[in-house]
Amino acid sequence: MGTALNGKLEGKVAVITGGASGIGQATAARFAEEGADVVVADLAPGDETVALVEKAGRRALYVRTDTTSEAECDALVDAAVAEFGRVDVGVASAGIATAAGPSNVQTRVASEGATNVVNLDVAAFQRVLDVNVIGVLQTDRALARQMLAQGDGGSIINIASSAAKIPLAGASPYCVSKAGVWMLTKVMALELARTGIRVNAVGPGYTATPMIDGIEDNEAAFASAMSITPMNRLGRPAEIAATCLHLASAESTFTTGQLLLPAGGQFTG
Ligand SMILES: NC(=O)c1ccc[n+]([C@@H]2O[C@H](COP(=O)([O-])OP(=O)(O)OC[C@H]3O[C@@H](n4cnc5c(N)ncnc54)[C@H](O)[C@@H]3O)[C@@H](O)[C@H]2O)c1
Structure with a gap:
C-alpha cells in the first residue's frame, strides 16, 4: 500500500483547493507521503499533483473546481465523499x-502607483x-457541513498570508483579502470549537511558487521582499506544506483559530 514517512495522516482523506500548483501541490504531495488520500481541486488541470499523490502510494481524485462558485464547492465535497467516503x-x-490571476504581486507593487487605492479599479x-x-468561505463551509455530518471532527486549514x-x-x-481570511478563520474556529472541527490559518511569507514567479529577477521587488524577510x-x-501537516495532524489537536507564520522570520521585530 502506501509509503508513508511517518503516517501522520494514515487513512485520512484530504481535500485541497489550489492543489494543482505551488503550496497546494506541495501540501498534496506531503499529505500523501504521510498516508492520506487526496482530492485535488483547482481551475487548472491537476494531473501533475495526481501523479505525485499516486507516486506516494495513495489515491487521488482531481475535481475541476472554481471556488468562487458555491455549487462547485459543494459538488467538490460531494465528489470527495462519493470517492473516499468521508473528509x-x-x-x-x-x-x-491580483485580478489578473496568478501573477507577480511584487512586480505590480514595484510599478509605482499601479494599484494604489486612489487609482484602483473597484x-x-x-x-x-x-x-x-x-472562495475560502464557500470551501470551508462545504467542508464543515460534511465534517459536522460525520460527527467526529476534522481540520480545516486556510492559506492566508x-x-x-x-x-x-x-x-x-x-x-485586505488575506486579513479577511484570517478573521474568517478565527470566527469559524469559535463557531465550531465544541464540535471537534478545528479551523486554522497558515500565513506564508514570500514562497517560491508560480504566484511570485520572476521575483528574483526583479531587483526592486526582490529587495523589497527580502527587506521584511530576516532569513x-x-x-x-514544502516548508509551507510542513506547517499544514502540523495543523492537519494529531500533533495539533488543541490548536484552533490560530495563524501560523512560516515566513522566514517576519514579525520578529
Ligand atoms: N507564493 C507566495 O509567496 C505566497 C505567500 C503567502 C500566501 N500565499 C497564498 O498561498 C496560496 C497558494 O498560492 P501559491 O503561491 O501556491 O500560488 P499558485 O499560483 O502556484 O497556486 C494557486 C492555485 O490556485 C488556483 N486557483 C486560483 N483561483 C482559483 C479558483 N477560483 N478556483 C480554484 N482554483 C483557483 C490556481 O489555478 C493555482 O493552481 C494562495 O492563497 C496565496 O495567496 C502565497
Whole structure:
C-alpha cells in the first residue's frame, strides 16, 4: 500500500483547493507521503499533483473546481465523499495575487502607483475578494457541513498570508483579502470549537511558487521582499506544506483559530 514517512495522516482523506500548483501541490504531495488520500481541486488541470499523490502510494481524485462558485464547492465535497467516503482534512489554498490571476504581486507593487487605492479599479478589488475570501468561505463551509455530518471532527486549514498582517503598498486587494481570511478563520474556529472541527490559518511569507514567479529577477521587488524577510530567502512550498501537516495532524489537536507564520522570520521585530 502506501509509503508513508511517518503516517501522520494514515487513512485520512484530504481535500485541497489550489492543489494543482505551488503550496497546494506541495501540501498534496506531503499529505500523501504521510498516508492520506487526496482530492485535488483547482481551475487548472491537476494531473501533475495526481501523479505525485499516486507516486506516494495513495489515491487521488482531481475535481475541476472554481471556488468562487458555491455549487462547485459543494459538488467538490460531494465528489470527495462519493470517492473516499468521508473528509477529514481540508486545505483552502486557491488564491490569486491580483485580478489578473496568478501573477507577480511584487512586480505590480514595484510599478509605482499601479494599484494604489486612489487609482484602483473597484471591480479588480472585488475579483480578488471573490476568489480569496468568498472562495475560502464557500470551501470551508462545504467542508464543515460534511465534517459536522460525520460527527467526529476534522481540520480545516486556510492559506492566508503574512500579508494578512503586513500592509503592502499597491496590494490593497490582496492584503485586505488575506486579513479577511484570517478573521474568517478565527470566527469559524469559535463557531465550531465544541464540535471537534478545528479551523486554522497558515500565513506564508514570500514562497517560491508560480504566484511570485520572476521575483528574483526583479531587483526592486526582490529587495523589497527580502527587506521584511530576516532569513533573506524565499520559502519553499514544502516548508509551507510542513506547517499544514502540523495543523492537519494529531500533533495539533488543541490548536484552533490560530495563524501560523512560516515566513522566514517576519514579525520578529
Ligand atoms: N507564493 C507566495 O509567496 C505566497 C505567500 C503567502 C500566501 N500565499 C497564498 O498561498 C496560496 C497558494 O498560492 P501559491 O503561491 O501556491 O500560488 P499558485 O499560483 O502556484 O497556486 C494557486 C492555485 O490556485 C488556483 N486557483 C486560483 N483561483 C482559483 C479558483 N477560483 N478556483 C480554484 N482554483 C483557483 C490556481 O489555478 C493555482 O493552481 C494562495 O492563497 C496565496 O495567496 C502565497
